[in-house]
Amino acid sequence: MSRRESCERAPKISIFEFEPSDYADAYAANGYVHIPGGASPEFMRYALHFAKTSLDAEADAGLCAWQITGKKQQFLMEFPENSDFPEGLHRSVETVAGLDVDRVTLSERHIKIYDLHAAASPPPHKGRMASEVTVGIGLRIPEASRVVLYPDRDRAMNLHQSTKEWRDSLDEADLPENALEGTEPVEIDMRDGDVVMFAGNSICHERTRPAGAWLLYMKLNAMRLDPICEDPRTRPQRKLSLELLHARSDSELLDTEIEISPRLEKVSRNYTRMSWKEIVQGHIAGEKPFGLSETEFTALRVLEDRRISVRELIARMGYPRETAAAFAPMLRRLIEVGAMDLLGPGC
Numbered sequence: 292m293s294r295r296e297s298c299e300r301a302p303k304i305s306i307f308e309f310e311p312s313d314y315a316d317a318y319a320a321n322g323y324v325h326i327p328g329g330a331s332p333e334f335m336r337y338a339l340h341f342a343k344t345s346l347d348a349e350a351d352a353g354l355c356a357w358q359i360t361g362k363k364q365q366f367l368m369e370f371p372e373n374s375d376f377p378e379g380l381h382r383s384v385e386t387v388a389g390l391d392v393d394r395v396t397l398s399e400r401h402i403k404i405y406d407l408h409a410a411a412s413p414p415p416h417k418g419r420m421a422s423e424v425t426v427g428i429g430l431r432i433p434e435a436s437r438v439v440l441y442p443d444r445d446r447a448m449n450l451h452q453s454t455k456e457w458r459d460s461l462d463e464a465d466l467p468e469n470a471l472e473g474t475e476p477v478e479i480d481m482r483d484g485d486v487v488m489f490a491g492n493s494i495c496h497e498r499t500r501p502a503g504a505w506l507l508y509m510k511l512n513a514m515r516l517d518p519i520c521e522d523p524r525t526r527p528q529r530k531l532s533l534e535l536l537h538a539r540s541d542s543e544l545l546d547t548e549i550e551i552s553p554r555l556e557k558v559s560r561n562y563t564r565m566s567w568k569e570i571v572q573g574h575i576a577g578e579k580p581f582g583l584s585e586t587e588f589t590a591l592r593v594l595e596d597r598r599i600s601v602r603e604l605i606a607r608m609g610y611p612r613e614t615a616a617a618f619a620p621m622l623r624r625l626i627e628v629g630a631m632d633l634l635g636p637g638c
């Protein structure tokens with residue numbers, strides 16, 4: 292029997308074992324839910340084995356490659372082929388958090404293993420913008436460890452690409468360790484197999500007494516954001532986009548749908564110290580920034596969160612439809628540098 296056949300015959304593993312609609316009201320009212328025993332035993336067995344194997348492989352190789360200094364190690368989670376990932380994860384999170392099904396994007400899937408010397412009471416933080424809903428599954432949680440949340444304080448979304456950028460943007464008095472002083476957090480006693488979901492980019496949160504804790508965290512959003520390229524659809528979409536770009540004539544290109552790439556982190560506008568010359572650049576994690584003309588930036592602003600044809604985009608930018616062909620080279624460049632993706636059938 293081939294590996295594919297044996298996978299098809301093996302019973303499908305569900306990640307979760309709860310009715311998502313039972314938790315939708317609580318999430319809408321509070322911004323978080325705690326679902327005791329929400330992960331299925333079969334998935335727990337798989338996830339623990341995966342975490343242990345990843346840790347052993349790293350130790351054998353003498354590596355601590357992806358370590359957040361003195362705090363925790365992280366591994367990219369790979370889901371079993373015969374599991375209900377990603378549709379089971381999407382269905383549950385969309386229902387609990389009321390996300391737009393057509394736009395839901397996975398932006399992180401990490402096993403986190405806290406260092407045995409991790410600080411007992413680190414300052415609370417907000418996750419990056421793409422962490423609209425943070426979903427955690429407890430794998431091995433020490434007795435005294437808790438998730439703490441501040442759902443009743445400052446719920447502004449972190450518009451930055453990381454917690455560090457967000458902290459750097461705050462004045463000293465607004466840093467969470469100062470601003471939240473004296474505020475009682477909600478404490479969640481999350482045990483092995485429990486699930487928590489919370490608004491990770493807007494609620495200040497942290498894990499207390501985390502030393503030795505093992506967790507699986509998944510972050511999702513309905514904004515089509517995948518800045519570190521962890522949604523399994525993002526890389527194939529980029530590959531297809533480049534194939535279409537090279538295969539299609541300009542007139543075919545104009546009738547192809549596009550969207551802003553989920554990997555595009557931000558556009559920056561800087562002014563040089565001498566002469567205040569403007570520099571507009573697009574940024575994709577791990578790649579060198581690319582320059583943008585004002586018209587190219589306008590194309591991004593007009594496209595916004597739409598999926599429309601290149602021809603439609605040019606019309607919305609205010610140019611006569613009969614001039615569309617003249618914009619094909621500009622659109623080709625935006626696709627080539629990765630600011631936009633061409634969408635094929637089924638994307």
Ligand SMILES: O=C(O)CCC(=O)C(=O)O
Pocket residue numbers: 403418425427438491496497498501506508
């Ligand atoms: O370990 C935890 O439960 C908290 C994780 C966390 O703070 C995060 O993923 O942003």
